[in-house]
Amino acid sequence: MKVTQEKLDKSQIGLEIEITPEITKQKYEQVIRNLSGTVNIPGFRKGKVPRQILLQRLGVTRIKAAALEELIPDGIEEAVKQEAISAIGQPRLLSTFDDLIKNYEPGQPLTISAAVDVEPEINLAQYTGLEAKAEEIKYDPTRVDDVLDKERQEMATLVPVEGRAAQIGDIAVVDFKGVIVKAEGEDETAETTPIPGGEATDFQVELQEDKFIPGFVSGMVGMNPGETREIPAQFPDPYANEDLAGKPAIFTVTLKEIKEKELPELNDDFAQEVSEFETLEQLRASLEERYQKEAQNQTKANQQEALLAELLKHVEVDLPTTLIEQEIDAMLTQTAMKLSQQGLDVKKLFTQDIIPQLRERSQPEAIERLKRSLSIQEIGKRESIKVTAEEVAARVKELLEEYADEDIDQNRLQSVVENELLTEKIIDWLLANSSVELVPQGSLSPAKEPEAEAQSTEEATASLE
Template identity: 30%
Template sequence: MNLISCEKLEKSMVELQFSIDADTFKNAVAAAFKRESKKYTVPGFRKGKAPRAMIEKMYGADIFHYDAINDLFPEAYEAAVKEANIEVVGRPDPEVVSMSEAEGATLKVKVAVKPEVTLGDYAGLNVTKKVKTVDESLVDAEIKRMQDRNGRLLTREGAAENGDTVDIDFEGFVDGVAFDGGKAEHYSLVLGSGSFIPGFEDQVVGHSAGEEFDVNVKFPEQYQAEELAGKDATFKIKLHEVKYKELPELDDDFAKDVSEYDTLDELKASIRKNIEENNQKQADQQVENDLIEQVVNGMTAEIPQAMYDARVDELVQDFQYRIAQQGLKLEQYLQYMGMDMNTFKSQFQEQAEKQVKMRLAMEAIVAKEGIEATDEEFNAEVKRIADAYKMEEDKVRSVVDEAAVKADLAVNKAIDFVKEKANITTETVEPAAESKE
């Protein structure tokens, strides 16, 4: 391979032109003929036995030239990229300029490269850290959840009330005909939960165990089963059992039963402390987000679409992996949501753009400030990964790319650098006032 030229184009695109010498190309053509000739039929010859000259005469003189180009391109392209000292971030768009066994081949490739970044201000930035005070209603709500979790279900002798749990058989009919998915036995339903069609649960309220009765409802116009949307339906109900929840008293004994604390006040103080810590974390995260946004807004870079597209693909793959853990395929998810792949990908576009810009900005700071991840930091990250995935550290080392991990760690250190150099003013805000902004 001989690099002829490397020309910078607009929007972080580069055009590489390189050649492959005649001997290398000639040998590749001969190898392509030997491998591919059996695919071609020539009258008077058994398949795969026709001379090369006859095949080329019938199918074209360059019939094996393109196979040779395909064989040679990956290695030649990689060598050209290395010699040009560019960081490719997209798929190459190749074009054959010329090819002959006498003179070799010349190729031209357009490809997106990592853009040059010009940083604005990134040290001494001003930001306000807004820390919410504890909303006491959140403390009370958590106590209520704990009380509800520790309630006892007791049998109600009288009529069912909202909040009760009922055990029912039901079968649904539209125009007197039972429909698929409309039948169940011994279904446990919490009245007032809104789990069923509007009006269904309200009509169970007031009935007692042992009763059989009808519930008349109308399916919503936008119901997911189109054949039922907007239709009137009748459900035959048999009510087996009604239970209500008896909640424990909120006192010191309750605190002792559900926690490590001796008094209800101590339990509430613990919950309040957790909320305070969470509010601090949220405020710290927002400070980080605001600082990164300032750095990104201050930088200039011609970012190629290929970088955004690559990040979108990574986010899609990550989503696909997560739902696969739940036994669901992406194709099934898209079908259930009623969207195609392009629509699904578009949902990640804004997130991808923010992440790409942030990464470029932080990498530029890493380069400018000479930030590096130490071996000790790399070892700590290996241990963290090993602990998270319950793997041996040596196994983690064998599968991770050390340079890539260190690059990620350096980016995190760049974020810390920006925060350390920032002028941060802390402001306490009331939750209600903060939500109105």
């Protein structure tokens, strides 16, 4: 078989494959024999249909098409094997089927054009001596106090209060009913609209401004038990319920009871109640160590991210479609698994209409991820960076002990661990051979959102239990 190769874009190899006359003749005759034994033609027994009658009834074009359906994949597969091409994904036929039928003459050579994706060549213009900046995350001692205070708040007992008005920090028991009021410029004769779900009896609300819509809590400050007030408030914009976003409202509120929190003392008994530690000092030390390590790890992650971003500026790679599609598949599968673990119905979210849009939006990230991973692998090869079997075994053992109650595919785990350890080693080598300047937190990107800080604190609190 004669095969001519040509480099194409997107890391493809074009193949011009000449199938020998013997094969084109043999395949054509084989198809006729097979059809003769299976086709029903009135007046003839199966396998006894004369060749000329068969050709007249079925037509030469149909027989050629049937022969080509076997010649094409067999020819491409043999060509790839003959040329020792490490193809990825499925080969693509470049010749049109109609042209092949026209050009196909049994007993004559037949030329097929195809393309196969191959592993891309990585052009690293520079990967040592890189310079970048990364934000340094400093350990914040107040986070320990925040965690302990939040836990105290969770363990607080509510004590009824008499003889004073409501104030910030109290727990108020109220009846309320809310309506949407007319905005300025609206019809003055229009009736107010009840807020869907905007009423409750014996509702317990903590008097903190972030616990309800703006205006509601501040309007309750100074109320006495038994008092009723009309409190103006306004729904924020944006708001979860779009119909209420930005709308002014009035709540009729009756204060029935005031309670205040009685917090447990911050002592050894408290530490034993919320953690496995015997003393408050031990609990504090553990939290301090955790947050110090977290800050160090985040700083290192920032360094790595900055360095890899700089590395990509010096990388040229023509990615094959197969790799990009595989990476998108992996990303969507990972997303689907996370959503499923959260109890969401993935089938309703990943519909046939939505999937093409998701794939298109995922492509830029998939390309960047591939560039990173391929560049890291290339550096590992050039610098002969490897992990030992002992290192992999130690990490696998550690993980199996940590997740002893889970059913884990050990072969899969070993492969994942080996890849992760190798990646860590290569990135550490890059850091050692580059310069990443540490700059103050927030100087390169917007400050961390308060919600994110709160979530981090909640996670830490939950881990005490």
